[in-house]
Amino acid sequence: MAKEKEHMNLAFIGHVDHGKSTLVGHLLLQSGAIAEQQLAKGEDKFRFVMDKLTEERERGVTIDLAHARFDTPKYEFTIVDCPGHRDFVKNMITGASQADAAVLVVAIDDGVMPQTKEHAFLARTLGINQLIIAINKMDLVKYDEGKFNDLKQEVSDLIKTVAYKPSEIDFIPLSAFEGDNITKLSENTPWYKGPTLVESLDKFTSPEKPTNLPLRVPIQDVYSITGVGTVPVGRVETGIMKKGDNVIFEPAGKSGEVKSIEMHHEMLDMAEPGDNVGFNVRGVGKNDIRRGDVAGHTDNAPSVAKEFTAQIVVLQHPGVITVGYTPVFHCHTAQVACTFLELQKKLDPATGQVKEENPDFLKTGDAAFVVVKPTKPMVIEKIKDIPHMGRFAIRDMGQTVAAGMCIDMVKAK
Amino acid sequence: MGEVVATIKLMPESPEVDLEKMKEEVMASIPEDAEFHKIDEEPIAFGLVALNVMVVVGDSEGGTEQVEENLAKISGVNNVEVTDIRRLM
Numbered sequence: 001m002a003k004e005k006e007h008m009n010l011a012f013i014g015h016v017d018h019g020k021s022t023l024v025g026h027l028l029l030q031s032g033a034i035a036e037q038q039l040a041k042g043e044d045k046f047r048f049v050m051d052k053l054t055e056e057r058e059r060g061v062t063i064d065l066a067h068a069r070f071d072t073p074k075y076e077f078t079i080v081d082c083p084g085h086r087d088f089v090k091n092m093i094t095g096a097s098q099a100d101a102a103v104l105v106v107a108i109d110d111g112v113m114p115q116t117k118e119h120a121f122l123a124r125t126l127g128i129n130q131l132i133i134a135i136n137k138m139d140l141v142k143y144d145e146g147k148f149n150d151l152k153q154e155v156s157d158l159i160k161t162v163a164y165k166p167s168e169i170d171f172i173p174l175s176a177f178e179g180d181n182i183t184k185l186s187e188n189t190p191w192y193k194g195p196t197l198v199e200s201l202d203k204f205t206s207p208e209k210p211t212n213l214p215l216r217v218p219i220q221d222v223y224s225i226t227g228v229g230t231v232p233v234g235r236v237e238t239g240i241m242k243k244g245d246n247v248i249f250e251p252a253g254k255s256g257e258v259k260s261i262e263m264h265h266e267m268l269d270m271a272e273p274g275d276n277v278g279f280n281v282r283g284v285g286k287n288d289i290r291r292g293d294v295a296g297h298t299d300n301a302p303s304v305a306k307e308f309t310a311q312i313v314v315l316q317h318p319g320v321i322t323v324g325y326t327p328v329f330h331c332h333t334a335q336v337a338c339t340f341l342e343l344q345k346k347l348d349p350a351t352g353q354v355k356e357e358n359p360d361f362l363k364t365g366d367a368a369f370v371v372v373k374p375t376k377p378m379v380i381e382k383i384k385d386i387p388h389m390g391r392f393a394i395r396d397m398g399q400t401v402a403a404g405m406c407i408d409m410v411k412a413k
Numbered sequence: 414m415g416e417v418v419a420t421i422k423l424m425p426e427s428p429e430v431d432l433e434k435m436k437e438e439v440m441a442s443i444p445e446d447a448e449f450h451k452i453d454e455e456p457i458a459f460g461l462v463a464l465n466v467m468v469v470v471g472d473s474e475g476g477t478e479q480v481e482e483n484l485a486k487i488s489g490v491n492n493v494e495v496t497d498i499r500r501l502m
């Protein structure tokens with residue numbers, strides 16, 4: 001029997017008009033998820049397929065396509081085409097579906113747009129370490145090498161600001177409409193010596209489950225179940241939890257022994273990252289702990305921050321952010337209001353260099369280092385220690401105003 | 414403007430919650446500008462069963478906010494969490 005392919009979640013990110021959907025459509029077409037006979041001749045062929053599906057209101061088909069799988073020689077990919085609107089950022093940060101790698105799509109005729117910057121920052125915040133840059137719509141500039149190199153330089157400068165190394169990343173000139181450099185090298189770009197998109201996808205390394213990191217289980221709910229006792233429910237983000245382990249819930253500070261673990265109504269001896277589990281803990285009452293608390297081993301307890309330094313990007317704010325501003329931070333399952341204590345430095349999004357020390361305010365589009373203080377104890381981890389626990393969305397007035405990651409902290413205990 | 418399909422997980426208040434009644438209320442709660450697609454049951458642990466509700470909303474201001482708010486009001490629902498979002502082509 002053939003060896004089963006490893007699975008990866010692949011996110012498509014970038015500006016909403018830069019051809020993400022067309023590129024995804026093309027990849028799905030290659031995989032057979034879209035029937036060949038639906039392909040019409042003409043320059044707009046993929047758009048045609050999509051329009052046809054919409055016209056016929058074959059909703060089930062389009063929804064299935066959004067969850068379809070796509071095979072390369074090495075991997076089986078599930079593609080996630082990321083929403084463009086900022087109001088979905090909260091869901092991308094706190095949601096369960098974690099992308100293992102991303103393709104950042106930038107159209108050559110439009111260049112780097114604000115959303116391109118936001119998505120590059122979000123990819124980093126979401127812990128996506130593997131990236132491909134797809135320079136799309138090359139047909140619109142007659143496959144001009146000079147224009148490609150100029151944009152490549154511009155995007156390199158941008159992604160360097162969020163600690164990606166352009167020298168380790170493939171920049172691929174392609175046309176999603178024409179199919180250039182997607183599965184085979186195009187005659188239209190004889191100057192391009194790199195891999196096709198599909199070849200580049202196969203260069204990704206398969207994601208490893210973060211089993212070596214300390215145990216962290218953000219609590220979604222706490223139940224008191226007859227005949228069982230207290231049952232917290234949550235998804236294991238990092239580490240391994242075994243029956244018999246001593247765990248502590250922070251910031252509650254309560255600890256107990258894990259008596260049993262269940263997932264899908266089946267008993268488990270241990271739970272690992274990605275598992276949605278309920279576990280019975282002896283010595284902890286239902287009212288001792290709550291949603292937003294985090295379980296970890298007693299000898300390596302979750303960090304409770306008194307204050308923390310964060311790198312943030314302001315996505316949309318009707319006014320300005322100043323010291324004293326206290327919006328709600330959504331971090332794992334916790335929602336805690338945090339006060340801005342200090343605006344340390346504002347960064348130039350193009351170079352990552354400090355543009356201004358101690359700015360008076362931040363506005364939409366700004367990236368900055370800031371110090372914030374939670375109004376009540378909250379668990380957060382440094383992004384470089386436990387990336388899964390270090391990112392957050394900032395919400396105010398029903399909007400996601402900013403997103404960020406924890407760089408450093410002063411612990412409360 | 415594109416569309417986004419969201420999967421929203423509803424955790425029940427207890428293992429005794431009437432899931433069929435909850436499903437009916439879910440369908441009735443979907444706001445006009447969103448489109449209900451389907452509900453799947455997901456067994457969690459110790460008799461608790463979550464509902465995964467799939468809805469389609471616009472890739473626009475507000476996101477899944479209104480849907481989440483309505484779902485949170487349903488009796489028997491302990492909490493609501495968006496577990497997956499992706500654009501439709």
